[in-house]
Amino acid sequence: MIPNLCMIRDVSAGVGQRVTIGCWLYNKRSSGKIQFLQLRDGTGFMQAVVVRNEVSDETWEAASRLTQESSFYVTGTIREDARSAIGYEMSVEELKIIQIAEPYPITPKEHGVDFLMDHRHLWIRSPRQRAILAIRARIIRAIRQFLDERGFVLVDPPILTPSSAEGTTNLFHTKYFDQDAYLTQSGQLYMEAAAMALGRVYSFGPTFRAERSKTRRHLIEFWMVEPEMAFVDHEENMRIQEQLVSHIVRSVLDDCSAELAALGRDVSKLEKVTAPFPRITYDEAVRFLQENGHEFSWGEDFGAPHETAIAQTFEKPVFITEYPTAIKAFYMKPKPERPAVVLCADLIAPEGYGEIIGGSQRIDDPELLAQRFDEHRLPRETYQWYLDLRRYGTVPHSGFGLGLERTVAWICGLEHVRETIAFPRLLYRLYP
Numbered sequence: 001m002i003p004n005l006c007m008i009r010d011v012s013a014g015v016g017q018r019v020t021i022g023c024w025l026y027n028k029r030s031s032g033k034i035q036f037l038q039l040r041d042g043t044g045f046m047q048a049v050v051v052r053n054e055v056s057d058e059t060w061e062a063a064s065r066l067t068q069e070s071s072f073y074v075t076g077t078i079r080e081d082a083r084s085a086i087g088y089e090m091s092v093e094e095l096k097i098i099q100i101a102e103p104y105p106i107t108p109k110e111h112g113v114d115f116l117m118d119h120r121h122l123w124i125r126s127p128r129q130r131a132i133l134a135i136r137a138r139i140i141r142a143i144r145q146f147l148d149e150r151g152f153v154l155v156d157p158p159i160l161t162p163s164s165a166e167g168t169t170n171l172f173h174t175k176y177f178d179q180d181a182y183l184t185q186s187g188q189l190y191m192e193a194a195a196m197a198l199g200r201v202y203s204f205g206p207t208f209r210a211e212r213s214k215t216r217r218h219l220i221e222f223w224m225v226e227p228e229m230a231f232v233d234h235e236e237n238m239r240i241q242e243q244l245v246s247h248i249v250r251s252v253l254d255d256c257s258a259e260l261a262a263l264g265r266d267v268s269k270l271e272k273v274t275a276p277f278p279r280i281t282y283d284e285a286v287r288f289l290q291e292n293g294h295e296f297s298w299g300e301d302f303g304a305p306h307e308t309a310i311a312q313t314f315e316k317p318v319f320i321t322e323y324p325t326a327i328k329a330f331y332m333k334p335k336p337e338r339p340a341v342v343l344c345a346d347l348i349a350p351e352g353y354g355e356i357i358g359g360s361q362r363i364d365d366p367e368l369l370a371q372r373f374d375e376h377r378l379p380r381e382t383y384q385w386y387l388d389l390r391r392y393g394t395v396p397h398s399g400f401g402l403g404l405e406r407t408v409a410w411i412c413g414l415e416h417v418r419e420t421i422a423f424p425r426l427l428y429r430l431y432p
């Protein structure tokens with residue numbers, strides 16, 4: 001055990017004290033008799049100052065030998081320093097090298113995206129990537145807090161499944177001994193079973209889609225939180241979603257101001273994200289697009305440019321409701337007085353970040369659900385268990401899926417979802 005080992009995150013408690021930090025060298029400046037070491041220890045960044053005539057020859061030499069990403073223990077006194085980004089600095093007394101790093105491939109100069117993606121295992125050490133991953137973790141905590149406090153029970157659906165939940169075009173196929181299996185696209189169908197057992201439930205885990213689309217919003221492996229609620233209708237479903245999303249944004253604003261600043265995020269835009277959110281119907285969205293010069297007819301699905309055009313007229317996320325039945329998933333409940341549309345909503349983030357939530361009220365009538373299996377050519381044997389949920393005490397129920405990476409991209413203000421997860425799985429990228 002190292003005596004008085006301290007993390008950069010906690011240095012404010014160590015002012016005036018002699019502490020040791022285990023760290024890596026992020027950057028170094030030197031002016032003859034003083035060396036300024038930029039330390040990083042995973043919890044933060046901080047400057048340590050080595051003064052020639054205040055340290056031993058060994059410590060001075062050790063500091064001189066440090067290369068970028070060399071690992072070491074540094075011991076010294078913490079001082080307040082108004083000029084420092086974190087408000088503190090260390091006056092170095094002693095420095096013990098763990099390893100002098102080989103020439104580090106990622107230097108402070110600009111690198112291309114492919115190079116950085118090939119070195120993702122090192123790239124995540126940079127201040128910007130650290131900030132994103134810290135915000136991602138805070139978002140996950142905010143989601144769990146929100147749902148746990150409201151009595152939602154966490155249930156974990158399987159990853160290996162015999163069937164599809166969201167259409168058969170982008171399924172990942174694998175063998176399950178001598179049967180065919182697929183990696184889960186969504187835990188929803190299982191969460192519906194769980195909601196009938198536990199009332200209000202949620203799952204939170206990785207989902208997989210073999211999407212051939214190479215866009216800045218698609219990952220092959222992404223994380224989704226999927227709440228499912230018995231006795232909740234379409235309207236209440238949207239109310240819960242807007243409360244969840246505003247809670248997420250508030251939590252990040254309150255707890256991650258340093259990270260948002262490191263990313264240069266315009267927080268005034270996030271401050272506006274408070275419930276309730278505006279709602280427009282699919283019909284209204286179509287009319288808006290047609291009146292604003294888009295070629296678009298009723299019955300088509302929105303592409304990214306359409307979503308962006310609609311979202312740009314709002315400062316908050318916007319619900320687009322009641323899509324045509326024909327373009328939505330088989331399990332969505334038709335609107336009773338107009339069965340050509342379903343009781344669903346997509347939540348579109350502001351600033352062009354696209355759909356972050358897809359949700360709906362589910363079909364509760366066994367006959368209609370069985371009819372949908374036939375229309376969508378879904379084998380009855382595979383989905384028999386799902387039909388059972390409507391045969392033994394069916395109830396109105398609703399749920400939604402929030403895509404974690406798109407939410408992180410929006411809140412962090414990122415160009416591309418590839419930076420929102422530590423090791424993204426992208427079309428044509430499985431390394432590292």
Ligand code: 4AD
Nearest residue numbers: 186188218219222226355356357358399400401403
């Ligand atoms: O709209 P989706 O396909 O809905 C479902 O899967 C439902 N079964 C959810 C439910 O009701 N329980 O996906 C939900 C969200 C999208 O709004 C989007 O944020 C995200 O998941 N998403 C993706 N994120 C990254 N990469 C992809 N390829 C994504 N596909 C969907």
Ligand code: MG
Nearest residue numbers: 346355357358
């Ligand atoms: Mg969707």
